[in-house]
Structure formats: structure tokens, C-alpha cells
Amino acid sequence: MPERPTIVLFTRDLRICDHPALAAAARSGRPVVPLFVLDRAVRRRSARNRLSYLGDALPALREGLRRLGGDLVVRFGDTVDETLRLAAETGADRVNLSADVSAFAARRAARLREAAEAQRIRVREFPGVTVVPPGEAVPAGGDHYKVFTPYWRAWEGVRWRTPEPAPKRLEVPSGLDPGAVPQRLADSGTGPLSPHRQRGGEVEARRRMDAWLGAACADYEHAGDDLAADATSRLSADLRFGCLSPLELAAAARERTACAPFVRQLAWRDFHHQVCAAFPDLPRRDYRRRDIAWRADESGLAAWREGRTGVPIVDAGMRQLLDEGFMHNRARLITAAFLTKRLRVHWKRGGDHFHAVLSDGDIADNYGNWQWVAGTGNDTRPNRSFNLLRQSRRFDPDGAYIRRYVPELAAAAGPDAHTPWRADPPVPGYPPPLLDED
Template sequence: MTDTVIVLFSRDLRVHDHPALAAACERARHVIPLFVIDPDIPAGNRLGFLAECLADLRGSLRERGGELVVRRGDPVAETMRLAGESGAGAVHTGVDVSALAHRRQRRLAAECERAGVEFRAFPGLTVVPPDALRPSGGGDHYRVFTPYWRAWSRQPRRDVLKAPGVVHVPEGLSPGRLPEPGHETYELFRGGETAGRRRMEQWLRHCVDDYADGHDDMAGNRTSRLSPYLRFGCVSPLELESLAGEAGDAGEFVRQLCWRDFFHQVTRAFPRINRDDYRPRGHEWCDDEHAAQAWREGMTGIPIVDAGIRQMLAEGWMHNRARLIVGSFLVRRLRVDWRVGADHFFERLLDGDVANNYGNWQWVAGTGNDTRPNRPVNHIRQAKRYDPEGEYVRRYVPELATLPKRVIHEPWKLPSGVPGYPAPLVSMA
């Protein structure tokens, strides 16, 4: 048995179904759960949510006799410093897929080897590990979703792990100060595993059966809104899939979890997904900062587009159908580079991560994994179909709250002089 193991948390801020933590508790007398706040990586709009996640995780560990040790600085240097101070013989962490995560994990593994400390990386970020599936025809990853979905559906799952009953930490360690939540908190989303599990259990109990029919209802509350909790690992995607399968007719929802896994395995193979075209197609983008800024502010004059952006600015989250409409408007109608939109989403969304955010943006832009890169998106038709009464638009664009739906869905018919609302940036007639 190892005397002391450090468990370095990152995007796995939970105690349930946490393979790295469970393995450490099984094999070591003492376990040091560690989170390192890296000042070189701005948390942006997610700082308040992250602070609540860490406070909740510390509380869960203390209930089990443990502690969350918080340090500030370079995660590799701080982990190795703590290993030296505590005499830890091993470091456990979770696998991640971004370029930054790859570099950090390689550095940590090298420093552990140099110091004679065992290093182990565990799954838990996705339902199926990003490196578990390979196309039968060759290649290091699946480039098209449908064959990945078939292989993913057949892949055996590891067991969902219970939370450890007891976590023994060495005596004398300074726990460190949690970050202050600040002002970047959102009423609809409280951070942490406790809030995430409550949302998961309520949604699976009452709403999952309606997901296939209702997830495109933009004005309704018929999606899970679990994406921020998946992004920070407050909820285990494997446990969520398992419970969804027990809850009812959850096939369409489980398919969305597969899409999440799909983009993670793409990002593992193509870690510059946030900067380079996955499939370069010779796009020529317009350098129109005026249009881009109007789009960022939800002031394009196209109500359904502006409603989506304003929902994100107000709530830190955006309906999935709105993301498609908003994104395609930027790249298809304004011809602005997809990276402009993706970076704005990454900064403002609580669920913004590299794999899903940039993978989906490249799909919308026609530079990614879409097998129909030039598929049209008629924004007016989308608005009429998925917000037929204009309720979503009225909720987030109050300037238009008193207008009838036929006007809301046909912005060229908006009466001139709507106080505070601009004329359309482009003609949609």
C-alpha cells in the first residue's frame, strides 16, 4: 500500500464516480485532493461557477474526513511542491484532451518520473474514453459521427463508482484559500456537484421522456441544462448515461452524450481544433468588426439571433437550437470567421470547453466534421418552426415584447423606430 497519493482535480469536481479519487482511496493510507488555480488561464465568465464548485467539493470531502487543498500557480510546479512536502509516492489525475491539457499532463508525467513519483491518468471526462475507439478502416479517430455512434453504442462501459466513504488526509497541511465568487454568478446555475446531482435527478425523474419531442422548443424548459455541470465534471457523464437509460425513453438524450464524446475524441487527435480548420475548405472570411461587435452584443436587428446572444449574456447558457441559429448567422450571412464567434462563446458560456465549443463551431462553419459542409440554415424559417409564438424572442429582446409574432419573425417588417432596437444588418427578405 502506498502511504500518500495526491489526486489532482481539474475538470472532475465531484466525489461520485471519480476513478482517480476512488483508486487513491483504495490503495493509500493518505489521500491529498488538490486543485491548483492557474493565474495564466483566465476563468472568464466561469469564475463564480468554479468558485461554487470548489466550495461544494471541499464540503463533500470534509464530510468524509478529507479536505480540498487549494494552491495557486503553475499546476505542475505546485503538484510537485506538494509531493515533496508531503512525501507523496504517487500522483493521480484525470485525462483531458485539449492541447493545453496534453502539455500539462506530459510535463507532470516527466516531473513525476524525475522525482521518482508514480504518475497515473484515469478516465472520467467522457462516457467512453477518447482513445478507446478506432475506425476499422484505419486512422486514429472517427471523423464522421454516425459510424462513431454505432461503435460507441456497442462499447462496454466501466462500472459507475460510488463516492468514497472516508478520505484520510495527512495532518498539518494548509488547505489554502478558495477563490471568491465575485460577481460572475448566475441565478439559474449554482455551481457544484450537489446542485448538479439535484438537477440531474429532477430532470431524469420528470423530463427525460419528453426530450426527443421537446428539446428544440426554444421557449420551453425541456432540455436538461446539465452542460455546465458536465463541463466542470460536477456530474459524471457515465453515471448520467446509466441513469438516463433507467429513467425511460432517453435514446435521443444519450445520443447527445455521444456527440460530446465524439468531439472529445476528435480534439484528442486534433488538439488545435480551437485555432485551425479541421478540414480546410478555402473559406474567405470578412474582416467586419462592426458586424462582429453587433453580433456579440445581440444587436444585429435579427430578433431570433439577438435573443440567443442575449440569453447567453444574461444566463451564461444558450439553448442548443439558438446556438445553431446564432452561429450560422455569423458565418453564413455575415461571413465572419468562425473563430470570432467561438472565442466569444468560450468566454461567455458556463459550459464553454475546447472540444465541444470549437468542434460544434467548426461543424456550423463547414470546416469541421459535418458531412454536408454547405448545408443551408434559413434563420427565419428556424425561428418560425422552433419559436412559433415568438415567446423566446420576447423573453430576451424586451424591445419587441409588444409586437405580434408575424412581425417578430419577419424583421424587415419591424416598424421603424422601435426604441433601442437596430435595423437588420443584412436583408433577410
């Protein structure tokens, strides 16, 4: 009697290299049925920039699996329903998937386990979304770390698993209709479609990773906050969709001493994920309750979204977001601080806008960082202040980043780009600041 197949349910782990759920299925010697379900409810509320990335990543994943003798089965509908329907069609009695931390992912996994158990199908979850899985670095007497520095020390002391090589060969059941990879995914969804968004897929992601580790990573400590230099990895969307293994990336970077500051950033990513695993309401309510008098400033919020606040460093960041579906990490801090600390608009309004536009759009990182800036999250200094003009002059000293994204100020020379409201006569077409940033 032939072995019954194992379904490998892909979610946000769209790769072949270092994919523990896929590797375990391949090692078993059973037929493997790789599956991705386009959940219509998820698609309707996903950012168009992320759907565009997904539209690149799915055919790339299918092509990679076909090179191994496999294929990617694509289905539309509810993930749990479609997984069990495919199990009935193929006779599969096992489902492997990567463990995730969001409330939605946890509910999906719980529903899948309950429904599968009723049909005597075994569901196994594997690591792969983070370097160190939530729960492997925990404080004495607690379920998660609430402050980064002690987490970082524990994270460094965890013995990392060995990255899994890509399977050499996959066998899929015969006669199975794989379904069509959808075209024009970004026609639906929320938010704008950025004209200069990043292309997705494992091949593109690995090309970016190799380029980053080969040269720029070594300068990250000195150039990473330089807004105009754009000396960050640009790997955030690749990690969010799992086209890159965070473990493989961290292991390769840790071999390079000069890349230690970048490895620390990957630890920050894991930190927010273990917070979200313990506090799934991270995108919706304060992690730490604070008595903050939030304001309903709809006109200020709209100006901020459009990059029309009159504060050049803020406007440059917000326009980069709209143009690229990406924003430099220092600019993310600056723009979030302006909204929450200066306009006093609730962090969730800002976090929701970022989530509707960002190609990376990771629940844990996005909302964890917004709460950190707002003072409701994991910052040990909740009343931290941000002098935005000082930030602008420090991290964009020549005004090159500002002029790149705010064309009205393209002719401004040097430091004048930071303070166009002082110009006499005023800069044509550029608004006065919503708030005095002196």
C-alpha cells in the same frame, strides 16, 4: 513505516461520485491528498462566468471531502510545480488525475509525468471526463472517427465501465495546511459576469440531474428544440466542470427508453472530445481546410456580440448568452450560422466570444460545434445552408423566446416578433437587420 500518500489532482472533475482517480486512491488504503491548483495564468484567461461556477464548486467539493474525513488542499501557482511541492511536503509518491483532451491538458500531463519521474513519483491518468474515453472507440486503420454516425454506432457497442461509488472514508496526512478556498474568483477573468448565471457544485448538479431524469428527459425528443419551452437539461456546465459524471448521467438516462435522444447528445459530446484528442488544434485552425472567403466585418461582429443584428431570433440567442452565460442549443446553431454563413466572419471569432461568456465553455464541444456549423469541421455537408427566418418560425412559432430576451419586441404579437422590420411604423429602439433575412 506508514504508507506514503497519493495525491489526487482535481482539474475539471470536481466531484466525489464516480471519480475513478479518487476511488483508486481510496481503495489503496493509503492516505489521500486531494489537490486543486488555481493556476494564475489559466485564471486570467478564463471566462468570469466559469470562474463564478468554480467559486461555487470548490467549497462544495471541500465540504463533500470533509464529510468523508478528508479535505481539499488548495494552492496557487503553476499546477506542476505546486503538485510536486505538495508531494515533497507530504512524502507522496503517487499522483492520480483524470485524463483530458485539450492541448493545454495534454501539455500539463506531459510536464507532470516528466517532472514526477525525475523524483520517482508515479503519475496515473484515469477516465472520467467522457462516457467512452477517446481511443476506446476507433475505426479500423484510424485513430479517431471523423463522422458522427459511424462513431455513434461504435460508441453504442463499447462496454461501459461501472460507475465508481463515492469513497466511504478518506484519510489525509496530519498537520497539512489545506489553504483557503478563494473568494470572489469572478473578479478576474474575461468577458461579462452574467446576472442570471447558474450556480455550481456537485450538490446543485446532482439536484439538476435528478430533476431532469425524473421528468423532462422523457420529452427531450419532442421539446428539446422548442426555444421557448427551455426543455434542455441545463447540465452542460455541470459536465464541463465534472460536477457530474458523464458516465453516471448516461447510464441513468439509458435505463429510460424515452431518454434515448438525450443519450445520443452525450455521444455527440464524446465525439467532439475524441476529435479534439486527435486534433488538439481544434480551437485554432480548420479541421478540414475549405476555400472560404472570410470577411473582416468588425461592426457586424460587434452587433452580433451585443444582440443588435436586427434579426430577432439571433438577437434573442445572443442576449440569452449575455444574461445567463448559457444559450439554448438550437439558438447556438442559429447564431453561429448567422455569423459564419451570412456575415462570413471566421468561426474562431465567434467561438472565442462564446468561450469568453459561456459557463459551460468546453474546448472540444464549443469549437467542434463551431467548426461543424462553419463547414470546416465534421459535418458531411459543409455547404449546409440555414434559412434563419424559417428556423425562427419553426422553433419559436409564437415568438415567446424572442420576446423573453428582446424586450423591444415584448409587445409584438405572435409571428410578428420574427419580422419587426416589416412593421409600420418601425419598432422603437430595434435596429433594422444587418442582412435581409427573407
